Amino acid sequence: MVFIETDGKTVEKAIEKACQEFNLPEERLNIEIISSGISGLFGLVGIKKARIKASLKKVECKDKLENAKKTLEDILARLKVDANVNAEDLGDKILLNINGDGSGLLIGRRGQTLDALQYIVDKIVNRSSGDRKWIIIDTEGYRERRTESLKNLALKLGEKVKRLGKPVYITPLNAHDRRVIHMALQGDAKLITKSKGDGHLRKVVISTKKGL
Amino acid sequence: MRDLIEYIAKSLVDSPDEVVVTEVHGERTSVIELKVAKEDLGKVIGKQGRTARAMRTILSAASTKIRKRSVLEIIE
Numbered sequence: 183m184v185f186i187e188t189d190g191k192t193v194e195k196a197i198e199k200a201c202q203e204f205n206l207p208e209e210r211l212n213i214e215i216i217s218s219g220i221s222g223l224f225g226l227v228g229i230k231k232a233r234i235k236a237s238l239k240k241v242e243c244k245d246k247l248e249n250a251k252k253t254l255e256d257i258l259a260r261l262k263v264d265a266n267v268n269a270e271d272l273g274d275k276i277l278l279n280i281n282g283d284g285s286g287l288l289i290g291r292r293g294q295t296l297d298a299l300q301y302i303v304d305k306i307v308n309r310s311s312g313d314r315k316w317i318i319i320d321t322e323g324y325r326e327r328r329t330e331s332l333k334n335l336a337l338k339l340g341e342k343v344k345r346l347g348k349p350v351y352i353t354p355l356n357a358h359d360r361r362v363i364h365m366a367l368q369g370d371a372k373l374i375t376k377s378k379g380d381g382h383l384r385k386v387v388i389s390t391k392k393g394l
Numbered sequence: 395m396r397d398l399i400e401y402i403a404k405s406l407v408d409s410p411d412e413v414v415v416t417e418v419h420g421e422r423t424s425v426i427e428l429k430v431a432k433e434d435l436g437k438v439i440g441k442q443g444r445t446a447r448a449m450r451t452i453l454s455a456a457s458t459k460i461r462k463r464s465v466l467e468i469i470e
Contacts, residue, residue, distance in 0.1 A: 190423040242412070253405065256401060257398070257401065257402065257452070260398040260456075261398060261455070261456045261459070262456070262459065262460075263454070263459075287455055287458065287459060288455070290451065290455055292449075294428045294451055295451055295452065297448075297451075298448035298451035298452050298455075299448075299452060301444065301448045302402055302406075302445070302448050302449065302452065305406060305440075305445060306402075306405040306406060309405075309406070317401055325445075381442045382442070382444070382447075
């Protein structure tokens with residue numbers, strides 16, 4: 183948290199000074215009074231300056247939405263991609279949808295470019311304090327297509343595990359994709375799913391209950 | 395390319411003034427060197443190098459577009 187301390191003859195003067203330092207109006211700052219100052223006898227004896235501590239107020243939700251949209255647009259412009267971005271507030275999430283040329287460049291292999299963009303924008307937007315907002319970046323309905331194909335993969339592998347009676351590993355997936363697999367097989371009483379490994383190499387293992 | 399990395403790095407760190415990005419052009423491959431304040435090094439690398447990896451992924455997508463290869467080097 184960035185904060186500054188300022189002083190002045192009165193509390194008001196000190197606040198004014200802080201506003202100048204931040205170049206922001208008083209409403210955008212949190213003011214904490216350290217000492218309110220004593221004007222002293224005839225303004226001569228025992229003068230004590232007022233001291234305050236000022237810090238930036240939490241960034242409001244609307245600002246985060248704007249910030250997220252602008253950050254993504256700025257990055258896309260530097261990627262020389264001609265696209266516009268639709269931003270939507272979903273409570274604790276912000277959905278950014280890119281309307282691009284449909285070349286798939288922004289998606290990348292297994293969505294890795296889209297995930298990288300999402301991760302970077304999330305980091306930048308949530309750097310400032312305030313409520314954490316999850317950033318979801320989508321384009322051309324990719325997220326839904328991906329979820330659908332992962333579900334199908336999970337069901338297909340589930341059948342395979344039952345047939346072979348041996349556990350099956352899926353290639354490393356990110357947290358969101360792993361969740362889709364777990365959810366898809368949750369209802370199957372004969373199967374168990376577990377995540378194994380560390381970091382970006384974490385993968386899902388599907389096995390039968392007996393096999394354990 | 396240089397612009398792209400400079401923008402991302404400056405948005406991530408605490409001292410954007412100390413971000414220096416240089417690009418060394420090669421025939422097919424360019425090397426982009428990123429220098430940041432010592433305290434910000436962790437911010438551009440990230441947990442288990444996740445931020446650095448994300449930057450490299452975005453960079454390679456941008457390079458594919460112009461049919462070149464780019465390498466991101468973070469200088470200590």
